[in-house]
Amino acid sequence: METLVTAAQVEGLISDLTRQILADPDIAADPGRLALVGIRRRGEIMAQRIGARLQRPGASPLDIGALDITMYRDDTVGIRPMTIPMGTVMNFRLDDRPVVLFDDVLHTGRSVRAALDGLVDFGRPRFIRLAVLIDRGGREYPIRADFVGRNLSVPPAARIRVYLKPTDPCDEIGLDRDPAAGAEEVCR
Amino acid sequence: MNTLPPAPERFIWNRSHLLGLEDLSAAEILAVLDTAGALREVSTRSIKKVPALRGKVVVNLFFEDSTRTRSSFRLAAQRMSADVLDFSVSTSSVSKGETLADTALNLEALGVDAIVIRHRSSGAPHAVARVVRCSVINAGDGGHEHPTQGLLDLFTIRQTFAPRGKKFSDLHVAIVGDIAHSRVARSNLWGLTRLGAKVTLVGPTTLCPDQFAGLGAEVSHCLDDVLPRVDVVNMLRVQFERLASAAFPSIREYSRYFGLDEARLKRCRPDVLVLHPGPMNRGLEITSAVADGPRSGILRQVNNGLAVRMAVLYLCIGANSFAAKEF
Structure with a gap:
């Protein structure tokens, strides 16, 4: 696997995304009602890490949810082998709130479409913004991100692998040119 | 260089049917x-x-x-x-x-x-x-089997004991009552033993024959002996509709020896979990005080x-x- 983004650069992307979110005038207008939701698993980690930076001292803790989109995908039943879902953890409602949705890599747009379906089951948000670490292009659905860490152009068959602490032992984003091969080597 | 261990094989479910727990790994x-x-x-x-x-x-x-x-x-x-x-x-x-x-x-x-x-x-x-x-x-x-009942019993047991740091292999489960006619007992027995739990089947000799010992469980005909040793008591319903002949002399006698009441519950460990697959014959295999009491997981079973x-x-x-x- 070749490294695309080093640990230090991942930290930079997280900071940059945090700045972009803070600079959004609609979010800045009502920071107390902001809710963050990450697509499991690494979108969830992004939401937690960026949430820690967005947390204002003395304010009540930001609502951060974790969305499992398995049950909302357009390709689960009959198209993919049946894996075990992780489950959704959303202990709050989204009605009339600004929401930022997090995913690690934006590619076809199908995951985000599924996530939007999932989100609205928890209420009617005032608006939803999308934040991604990597936008690799290759959209199949009309979806775009509002906050992007980095745009990358990679071969269609290649896979971008994102590792984020604390669930992974390190921060790193790499390019796996042969995803079928399996061996993963990270954190050089 | 720090190299991740190979990612754990993601489990893939391949079965089109659920026919019983006996077949499941x-x-x-x-x-x-x-x-x-x-x-x-x-x-x-x-x-x-x-x-x-x-x-x-x-x-x-x-x-x-x-x-x-x-x-x-x-x-x-x-x-x-x-x-x-x-x-x-x-x-x-x-x-x-x-x-x-x-x-x-x-x-x-x-x-x-x-x-x-x-x-x-x-x-x-x-x-x-x-x-x-x-x-x-x-x-x-x-x-024969009632696999989804077995699975929901396993789910309720894990939900109760996992937060206390206990695995199935740490647990001892008593299944009490009409074992001979009970598909719930069989599904529980297969599931629990497959996951490493210890199982004791309890009932009168007519409803809990010793041959069941061959299926990997202990067999006992004395509930009072078993209760102090177990973490879970699963009380089965007496199935009048399946009893071909009188398997016990009277309901009162069954209840006296194999019914779970508050006095018997006191013989159990303080954190014992009481299960019942329903519908209950209140006052026969279980009293209302136990079924509705703090050790009961019966409504959680339905929910799960x-x-x-x-x-x-x-x-x-x-x-x-x-x-x-x-x-």
Whole structure:
């Protein structure tokens, strides 16, 4: 696997995304009602890490949810082998709130479409913004991100692998040119 | 250089049918429990539905009376957005002499994706699974198995003991009552022993024959001896409808020796979990004080049953659809 983004650069992307979110005038207008939701698993980690930076001292803790989109995908039943879902953890409602949705890599747009379906089951948000670490292009659905860490152009068959602490032992984003091969080597 | 260990093989569920727990590996049982754990949250939402099985059709084919299992499967299918067809035997051609296989094939010709079947004959779901291409889920076959009840009991046990740091292999479970006629006892026995728990079957000699010791469980005819040693007491219903002859002299005598009341509960460990598959004969195998008391997990069982059945429908219909695409 070749490294695309080093640990230090991942930290930079997280900071940059945090700045972009803070600079959004609609979010800045009502920071107390902001809710963050990450697509499991690494979108969830992004939401937690960026949430820690967005947390204002003395304010009540930001609502951060974790969305499992398995049950909302357009390709689960009959198209993919049946894996075990992780489950959704959303202990709050989204009605009339600004929401930022997090995913690690934006590619076809199908995951985000599924996530939007999932989100609205928890209420009617005032608006939803999308934040991604990597936008690799290759959209199949009309979806775009509002906050992007980095745009990358990679071969269609290649896979971008994102590792984020604390669930992974390190921060790193790499390019796996042969995803079928399996061996993963990270954190050089 | 720091190299990650190879990613753990993601578990893939391959079964189109759930016919019994006897066939399942420990990994498969845990996969259902984990899926149920993930799906449990759906029932806590204001919109209690996910679109995973949209466009799929589940038929409830019940040849025996059932209210809770049938309702639970129906609601589970609806929470996964499947359409549900309720097939009542009394209003069907079965009463006109149609065979089980023909009934199943006719339902399949209507385009159903899963048949949930309850039948008084052991092996009926297996027979159906041999002739249809859709998924078949056993909702109780004679005295053989009731796998979703076994799974929801396992789920409730894990939900209770996992937060206390206990695994199945740390647990000792007593299954008490009419073991001979009980499909719930068999499914529990297969599931629990597969996951490493110790099982003791308890009942009068007429309802709990010593031959059951051959299935990997202890057999006892004295409840008072067993109670102080176990973590879970699963009280079975006395099934008057299945008792061919008088298996015990009187209800009062059964209740005196094998009923769970408050005095007996005091013999148990303070954190014991009391289960009952329902419907209860209050005052016979269990008193109201115990059934409604703090050690009881009975209503949690009902609640967990919904999530377990959502998981089973999701996994089996999904695996069957995937297998159909592959070939």
